[in-house]
Amino acid sequence: MASKKKTIRTIPQQRTPPRERDPKVRARNFEEVNCGYRLEDALREADRCLLCPEQPCVNGCPVSIDIPGFIQRISAKNFRGAYDVITDTNLLPAVCGRVCPQETQCEGVCTVGESLEPVAIGRLERFIGDLAITEGWANIPYMEPSGFKVGIVGSGPAGMACAADMAKAGCDVTVFEAFHQAGGVLKYGIPDFRLPNSVVDGEIDKLVRLGIKFECNTLVGRLFTIEQMISEMGFHAVFIGTGAGYPSFMGIPGESLNGVLSANELLTRCNLMHAREFPSYDTPLQPGRQVAVIGAGNTAMDAMRVCLRLGADKVHCIYRRSGAEAPARAEEIHHAAEEGIEFHWLTSPVEILDDGKRGVRGLRCVRMELGEPDQSGRPRPVQVPGSDFEFETDMVVFAIGTNANPIIGQTTQLKLDRRGYIATDDDLATSIAGVFAGGDIVTGAATVIEAMGAGRRAARSMKAYLGLRDTDVVYRDDAGGARPRLFGIDLDEHDFALLRLPRATGASAPESPASAGT
């Protein structure tokens, strides 16, 4: 089937839409909005991939998934094979297919996208991920115990990715989480209608099957320190992926009024603590009728859509730049608009108004206009003088970004950068030997897949540090092609000896065999 040469004219011209719930109905419940592809949708969309030799999508992917490889297998109806190809590099396809900003990554550089809409790589990935969960697939490679004990701090995407790689390398891996449930931002942050918690649990279950232990209710730094993990608790290496959870506020008057909260608080109460099921769950959340959410990132979109589902009459999005600069995924903005969110672009709040009972009565805003580009390359918003106006709201949610979580910094001697994030070298090693860090706690707030990419990069450095054989750094004779594998080991590879490599040699290994192979 795949041997017939496809051209841009012969493939289905239209991108296959996923089944989605009706905006009017879904805006009032927490059911997942995007129902994903059915088998026939997936086959049709897979057929749109040209299997071009350039494979720009692989380079566009932060973890370099062999995208044409898995799409080819979907076309051949070899779904298990497609799953194997994805899980070679990405452990959580059901999660990433849902939450990656594909339009700026793989789909953004897709060859088909030059003349038509790009191949819906994310939806195909999710199709395979969901199928794996329902079929109970998991790739448990043969793992030779290496005798090394590895500690992972934080059970979010960075921690999970690092844990999986280290477990596959035969290490005894323990993941520590401060909350009472594992999953990090996937659990407390991303709401069920976008990423159901059952999907996260399904993916965590696979990690448990790799032999990874999860220790919840453990606040590393305070219960024991990073230094203690290395010196007293017998961990040979530690990875820190604690994220950048400390929410920012603007510092405008009225922020301490009741009815003003961070998106993190709103989402945590609603998602992790199930405030939406109050009183059967004990955590309360005050309902807003007229809600204003400040910011236009993914978190802001989640917060707005959560407020709608909690029963708000009207939800407003306040953003100081224009829609073109909004950092959220295109699909999220589209979904939010469909559900009736009102967008106020080029608007910035200057004061939250008191209703006289320490509640919120309204928001005073100013109009903005776009000026010269700033350091981030985006046009700098400038206030339009005398454009003040008020509008009515009884709840204000700040979703304007986060800062470094201070706990690890407070409790260790680790070197931090000037903004409080953990300082690392290019290989994600920190200033303490054996301690690595990655994800938002190093880079500042970013995406789930970037955090996973960092977790895997740290795992590679960690393996080099421990002198473990790195399955990614092996001989490959030619570009692409199916590689014969046995128990997860490349059959072309002959030397299974455990070597303790000097760090520099191991870490300077090529970034990824997939990208090097083309």
Place this chain on the structure above:
Amino acid sequence: MADAGRPSRFEIVAREDFSNVTFLLEIFHPLMAKAAKAGQFVIVMEREHGERIPLTIADFDRHTGTITLVIQAVGKTTRAMQQNCQPGTCLHAMVGPMGIPSHIGHAKKVMCVGGGLGVAPIYPQARAYKESGAYVIGIVGFRSRELMFWEQRFRACCDELIVCTDDGSAGIKGLVTEGIRQAVATHSDIDECVAIGPPIMMQGCAEATRPFGIKTVVSLNPVMVDGTGMCGGCRVKVGERVMFACVDGPDFDGHLVDFEDLMFRLKRYNESERAASVRFQDSCRMRDPVNDASADPPTQ
């Protein structure tokens, strides 16, 4: 699957009831008992569907591996704990120790002031100061003699102990601020004051020491969710700055804290809390009906 591999076992090994609203729990957690320091707190969940509530660590024992919490049954969760937490049962979750430990400096003479429920968490501070060689004046306040607890423990670690009761049934009649006045009158060389209790009491203490310029540290306990600096629900105004009590505190300079703001913010979830309390009372027959339907959220 919720806890992915770890059974949550936070076993209650002892319980003591001080009154019909105040009770003490000792929870077995050797690692935490080893790590805990004066001034820190924990977050507990009573059951899987429960809320996360912050409770200040009242004591810890490194030999027996236990953490002591003193709880006042004021809201739905704390009342449910009063009913359900018996020796042998387990909490769903307990995480900590959280917050920056109190700075036990080189003060030579300190006042340790505890009001109501704040009496319990002031104890480890008084003990820590005593161990550091300071002259410790303990000032503890209760509504009446029946609600008093830990008098002997305090006598053991304080050089002086002033007991205040609202009705005068024990010690001097009046609030803890009366005790502070007395202490300040007899000692002109007090370096430091540590006050823990309800916000209104801590505010009173800060005002009582302000004219004398005595450094006053208060321990704040606003509404929290995670306790790790992630939700920002616990933000408090300290001087010109907004701080998160969970990771920047819980100890702050009492002369700079905006207590009005704190007290208003503590009422954020009053409505839901009241509804939950009423429902709780209706749904189960309590052994000792508590009439004191206080409007405070369940955060001590």
